[in-house]
Amino acid sequence: MYSILNDNMRGIITRALAVLVALSICSLLRAQSAAPDKEHVLYTFWTAQSQYAGYIIADEEGLFDKEGLDLILRHYDGTPATDMLSSGRADFISLTLVDALEARLKGLDLVNIYQFMHESSFVIVSRNPIKNLQELRGKEILTYRAFNNVLIDEIEKRLDGDVTIIDVYSCVDVFLAGAFDYLICTSYNELMQLEDSGFKIDRGNVLRFSQSGLNIPEDGIYVRREFLEKNPETVDKFIRACEAGWAEAETDPEHSLDIITDKMSRNLLLRNRYHERRMLATMIRLRGKEKSTRLSREEFDAACAIFDDEAINSISFESFTR
Amino acid sequence: MKTLFTKRPKTFASKLSFMLITGTLAVIFLVFGLSSLITRKGLINELIASNTARISIFSNRLEKDLKVVEYSVKNRTSSFREHIDDKDACKAIMKEIAEECNVRESFYALKPEVKGKLMVDALKDENGRIRITERPDNYKYQYHHYYLIPERLRRDYWTPPYFTTIAAQRAITYSHPVLDNEGNLLAVMGADILLESLTDSLDAIVANHAPIEGSYLIILSEDGVYISHPDREKIANETYITDARENDSPELESLVEMMREGNSGSETISLYGRKNLVTYTKLDGVGWGILLATPFDALFKRLSKTLILSLICLLLCLIVAGLLISRITWKMSRPIVRYSDASMKIASGDLDTPVDKVSTGDELQTLGESLENMRFSLKEYLHEMMESAAKRESMEKELSIAHDIQKSMLPSGECAVISSNDIEISGFQEPAKEVGGDLYQYMMKDGCLFFIIGDVSGKGVPASLVMAQTVCLFKAQKSEATPLEIVNQINNQLAEGNTQNMFVTLIVGKMELGSGKLSFCNAGHDPMMLMRNGGVESVEMAHNLPAGLFENFGYKMDELQLQRGDRLVLYTDGIAEAENPFKEFYTLARLEGRLLRCSTTVPAELIDEVIEDVRGFADGAPQSDDITMMCLYYKQ
Numbered sequence: 001m002y003s004i005l006n007d008n009m010r011g012i013i014t015r016a017l018a019v020l021v022a023l024s025i026c027s028l029l030r031a032q033s034a035a036p037d038k039e040h041v042l043y044t045f046w047t048a049q050s051q052y053a054g055y056i057i058a059d060e061e062g063l064f065d066k067e068g069l070d071l072i073l074r075h076y077d078g079t080p081a082t083d084m085l086s087s088g089r090a091d092f093i094s095l096t097l098v099d100a101l102e103a104r105l106k107g108l109d110l111v112n113i114y115q116f117m118h119e120s121s122f123v124i125v126s127r128n129p130i131k132n133l134q135e136l137r138g139k140e141i142l143t144y145r146a147f148n149n150v151l152i153d154e155i156e157k158r159l160d161g162d163v164t165i166i167d168v169y170s171c172v173d174v175f176l177a178g179a180f181d182y183l184i185c186t187s188y189n190e191l192m193q194l195e196d197s198g199f200k201i202d203r204g205n206v207l208r209f210s211q212s213g214l215n216i217p218e219d220g221i222y223v224r225r226e227f228l229e230k231n232p233e234t235v236d237k238f239i240r241a242c243e244a245g246w247a248e249a250e251t252d253p254e255h256s257l258d259i260i261t262d263k264m265s266r267n268l269l270l271r272n273r274y275h276e277r278r279m280l281a282t283m284i285r286l287r288g289k290e291k292s293t294r295l296s297r298e299e300f301d302a303a304c305a306i307f308d309d310e311a312i313n314s315i316s317f318e319s320f321t322r
Numbered sequence: 323m324k325t326l327f328t329k330r331p332k333t334f335a336s337k338l339s340f341m342l343i344t345g346t347l348a349v350i351f352l353v354f355g356l357s358s359l360i361t362r363k364g365l366i367n368e369l370i371a372s373n374t375a376r377i378s379i380f381s382n383r384l385e386k387d388l389k390v391v392e393y394s395v396k397n398r399t400s401s402f403r404e405h406i407d408d409k410d411a412c413k414a415i416m417k418e419i420a421e422e423c424n425v426r427e428s429f430y431a432l433k434p435e436v437k438g439k440l441m442v443d444a445l446k447d448e449n450g451r452i453r454i455t456e457r458p459d460n461y462k463y464q465y466h467h468y469y470l471i472p473e474r475l476r477r478d479y480w481t482p483p484y485f486t487t488i489a490a491q492r493a494i495t496y497s498h499p500v501l502d503n504e505g506n507l508l509a510v511m512g513a514d515i516l517l518e519s520l521t522d523s524l525d526a527i528v529a530n531h532a533p534i535e536g537s538y539l540i541i542l543s544e545d546g547v548y549i550s551h552p553d554r555e556k557i558a559n560e561t562y563i564t565d566a567r568e569n570d571s572p573e574l575e576s577l578v579e580m581m582r583e584g585n586s587g588s589e590t591i592s593l594y595g596r597k598n599l600v601t602y603t604k605l606d607g608v609g610w611g612i613l614l615a616t617p618f619d620a621l622f623k624r625l626s627k628t629l630i631l632s633l634i635c636l637l638l639c640l641i642v643a644g645l646l647i648s649r650i651t652w653k654m655s656r657p658i659v660r661y662s663d664a665s666m667k668i669a670s671g672d673l674d675t676p677v678d679k680v681s682t683g684d685e686l687q688t689l690g691e692s693l694e695n696m697r698f699s700l701k702e703y704l705h706e707m708m709e710s711a712a713k714r715e716s717m718e719k720e721l722s723i724a725h726d727i728q729k730s731m732l733p734s735g736e737c738a739v740i741s742s743n744d745i746e747i748s749g750f751q752e753p754a755k756e757v758g759g760d761l762y763q764y765m766m767k768d769g770c771l772f773f774i775i776g777d778v779s780g781k782g783v784p785a786s787l788v789m790a791q792t793v794c795l796f797k798a799q800k801s802e803a804t805p806l807e808i809v810n811q812i813n814n815q816l817a818e819g820n821t822q823n824m825f826v827t828l829i830v831g832k833m834e835l836g837s838g839k840l841s842f843c844n845a846g847h848d849p850m851m852l853m854r855n856g857g858v859e860s861v862e863m864a865h866n867l868p869a870g871l872f873e874n875f876g877y878k879m880d881e882l883q884l885q886r887g888d889r890l891v892l893y894t895d896g897i898a899e900a901e902n903p904f905k906e907f908y909t910l911a912r913l914e915g916r917l918l919r920c921s922t923t924v925p926a927e928l929i930d931e932v933i934e935d936v937r938g939f940a941d942g943a944p945q946s947d948d949i950t951m952m953c954l955y956y957k958q
Contacts, residue, residue: 166470167462167465168465168466168467168470169462169465169466169467170466170467170481172545173467173471173481173482173545174467174470174471174474176544176545177467177471177475177479177544178475179470179471179474179475180474195563196546196561196563196564197545197546197547197561197563198546198561198562198563198578198579198582268485268490269485270484270485270558270559271559272559272560272561272564273564273568274560274564274565274567274568275564
């Protein structure tokens, strides 16, 4: 067969083989450079829902992979997020600012690397019209105290302890049954659940924390300082992927809802597309107009101000943020 | 299709057919539409009644299924209270409850402040085996709604649906407060049932009692969450509000609001893009709502089929009816076509073709007879008209001859103007009709000028005859006869046998040319006018009766000495009584005025000037009387 080829053809074949070899070497080098980091875990402090739309989209749409991150997104399974971080089972956790500061006081050396929410979502819902916090003196208030305990404590302080906070898991059902007249809840979830069940909400019977001088930012992403120092590029990639995920959630909410509700279904969670749509819209609104990914000094100071523990002063803004 | 509506029928029969068919079609569709509406209304009312009865069955069944669970717990409450401090006894009670057919799990939770913190579950597995467990110490049951609501409100509570942690099935929990004799809470007892067991049981009932194929049942929890729904995905996940807003069914929201307020009934609402009749009620015990929806398209499916079949039959009937109507109207309108043809012939002058007779015994027959009568009458009338026209033509011819004869009796040709060295006389006459009653004449006999002017009473032929007789009598006079003799003779001749009492006014004159002596006799005529020395005056004369009235009447004669240059004007009343369009008379005064302005001495020219003035005055108004004028000029 070789003998039948002339010199020109032999030259062409030789050149083609050389190109093929060069291409193979390049692709190997490239694959080596884009090889994913070691496996990382992002753990959210609550179950899958639109509250975590950006992270779910980034995970389901392969945005972490595109950044070269081998990331597993896990949602609350009964283990507190701080436990997941301290035990090393998660590298990234979502946490509220107040809970993160509380964890820091308890010795967990975590750092805020990504601040998503810049507004407080907390509201007090009353069965009757309410104008200010002081009207709650002597009352019993329902809430779910899994998170933001210091914030709830601040409410008690502002009322000089003249209030009873009732900690309930299914606070919406208990409130709807008429067992209590006041409920502290989030505007992106429980408040909408109340509306979805037929409870009439208007400005007169909802008191926002932000109206009472308690506009403390909430959800952000935290890592251990040690992790940040060792993996600064990984953190950068993570933030880029999260931003891309949130951007897609904002630009194509219906597609995002398809992904979110599908994930909720797989996780055997009750799901309601209408509710999730409104939750997503509220989350994007609570992010603030600036859409900053960083915690500001003012936000940090506002959150620190509600802590009684003097030790809070030992936490500097610089050491708490990236 | 376009042609059908734009091309209108032309014949009466086709128009009538078109109108009848259109009218019939309209009436049929109206009746059809009304009956369809009434039928639909009846079907809806029937469905409301049947759905109301059925929803009662379904709600009873649902309540029964729930009561089974409630009673299995409640019936053991006193025993539980009695053995509340005996954990084993309490566990045995829980086992009994869990063994009940529908129950998946039973539990009790002690009030921590009274009896210490303890929660026990009795869970039935797939094989029916009961496993009793105690919840760990860190499990905060007192923070859960199934405990808190009965504790707080001292009432039973059914939770909304939730996913079970083990088999990921949808379940609901019933919890019941266990109170001591003082009403203090000791514990909360309860039981879970799988939602599927509840809905499957209901589905079987619905299938057996389905009012209309396609009907479906919706059950809502106290919180508005779907407990049962034809779309299983919505169960436990959706509330009526999220479903209504997500699926553009706002009426569902308002209907459920009414139901939750304790109302029940039936409403027509749009649900999932279809119109539905929804019958609803609230289960008072548990606060749940139950809705039975029947889509209208399912309800009217059979009606629609019947409707289409009926419409096809109707259209076929209409086609047959249309053909029949066309044939009948064509036949009925045949006489009209014949009458139309006959009318056209009559209009074109053919009065000899008789109109066809029809024997319909109705208005058409009468119309035919009337048309035939009209043809006959027209024919006769036309015949009479033709005869009368012939007669009139003949009469007109005779009158023309009479006119010519009468004209020939007046001075004409060489005799129209008599002119000598002494006198010149001329006359003019214009009768109002073919023949008139005015007359004038003059003649020379033996150096004397004889003249006459007169006006016979009446007009037309009788007057012309009297005129002719008068002129003949005048002409027949001898030269020696005086005007008085002439008038007497004329009077006597006319008066003799004057049964018609006709008379004639006249002036007869005789002038001796040499001396200018004028003798004249006036028989009731207008006075002569004398133009002398630039003036005009009426000539005084005796007042005699017109001639022809009384035989041998004693007329008197007058005399007048004419001077050279005198002009004597004679006329009949046609001049003074000539009318203009305003019915005004010309009058003698106007005649006098005109004569004063006349400069000519030639009688013919004078007459022409006066006649022209009269015509100018009349200004085209019809002439009502004969006009006659005569002028005598006694030359210088």
